Amino acid sequence: MMSNLTSPERARAMLITGAGVLIGLTMAVLGRNDPMGAHGWIVLLFCGVLFFIVADKLYDAEPVEDRSISYYDDPTKVGILLALFWAVVAMGMGVWVASQLAWPDLRFDAAWSSFGRIRPVHTSGVIFGFGGNALIATSYHIMQRTSRARMPDQVSPWFVLLGFNLFCVVAASGYLIGITQSKEYAEPEWYADLWLVIVWVVYFVLYIRTLARRNEPHIYVANWYYLSFILVVAILHIVNNLAVPASFTGAKSYSAFAGVQDAMVQWWYGHNAVAFFLTTGFLGMLYYFLPKRAGRPIYSYRLSILSFWGIVFFYIWVGSHHLHYTALPQWVQTLGVTFSVMLLVPSWASAGNALMTLNGAWHKVRDDATLRFMMVAAVFYGLSTFEGSFMAIRPVNALSHYTDWTVGHVHSGAMGWVAMITFGSIYALTPVLWRREAMYSWKAVEWHFWLALSGTVIYVFAMWNSGITQGLMWRTYTESGTLRFSFVDTLIAMHPYYIARAFGGLLFFAGACICFWNVVMTIRRVPHHASAIDYPTTSEAMEPAVPAAE
């Protein structure tokens, strides 16, 4: 990896990691009487290890490879492995969290292992650790291939990837030691948020610079999806995390907004994190890897572009549907409902487009578990976007909100759509990236597919049942007008579903472990295979469809 960096690039890497060490030391000293001090040491350790890795190879031989004839894939490879590492850690945490709900003794009476601390480790770990790393890695791959150009430099991709992982480590460790600003999916405190802004701006600039170097006149639609993911997440993140630190020597900060204002900003962020983190980026993956793997162009490319602009213009308005029947003005809630229902059109356009692409290639779907991952992802995308629009309608929300139905909905999207398309993309990408003929074990891919699918179905059905049971019990009145069931009654009713949920999650987690093992074995055991052409080329876009007579 290091041998591909030139001397000036190694020097720059040393400078950046050295600055990171100093920042970590400053945080550790200033925050010595606060949990922030612990984060200082973590930053110091993270940057220190990277510093020594770079320093060790500083005077090694310069790379001899000609950069113009190859893509830069080292950060992509590391990103895929990091994504799988986070998947195993965070899904394992998820199984533990789910088990705590069924058997509360599994907390083992420690402060750090309480539900409120390990749940965000699960959510941030899967969304940012697994999803984020997978998005960064696949975007590096796709931006270069579809632009037929190499990335402009070799330091900024590493900065983005490793800087983002530093953010993830600071976030997850912070939750365990009790640092949180209590905003869903935006729990990290002010210094982590500031750091993520820097990383994200570099990511955006890197993407634009790569596109500017392209040797292909057309910007493929997947790039539009990735760009909207980067740009919108940056804006959402900055606005939602506006806060005043209580002191610069401590982690605690206070949000710039209060009460229902804060709730509105939070869900404007929260739902658009679902939209632009968990949807558009992964649609970019779908629109590249699905046609690639199926060996056929997307069914309607025109529709893919239309649904992109539809999502961009509709999604941003739907956040208020999280705040039905609250102090939020009625018209703002109604606005959210309207856009939520409209959103079904571009969402189903994408899901239908993906399935129609496979129409005529069903034998490939039958034989190839990788393609089946992508097909099932498209089906779950269609299902969960329909469910989402449905649940946003106010009377439905009256039943579903605050119940496990919401949890089931999120997981049908997160496990069925996001994780399935990611695993499919990883299986499609790994042999290409490491120049291998195929995955180490196709049987393991099959096992993973069926474990993931059955895990998702068990999980989602358990939560639908539990959520609707819970919602109905809460609203059942006796003849005298009092509530029929106590809260504990609902807990007893939900217990069997919680066991089923933990079991479904366990199956899904087992599949992720198999995936990690299979990828590592592919890298270590499968012989090198000089693959088809995979280097920057000129485009045929400007040529006439029929060659001139010779």
Added chain:
Amino acid sequence: MTILAFLIPITLGMGAVGLCVFFWSLRSNQYDDLSGDAERILFDEDRPLPAASARLSNTTKETAP
């Protein structure tokens, strides 16, 4: 609901940025050959970049069996 005085202009601003980018893509002929654009990501038999082709032909000779 003073927050709406922030959120609605920010959101409209983001929509306006999106609209500008859309018009840019329209004017820079991004949508002239949609079926060709969709198929070109599948093609591997392209030629290397002119600057690099000479170098590449050397390396392929070396690795050829």
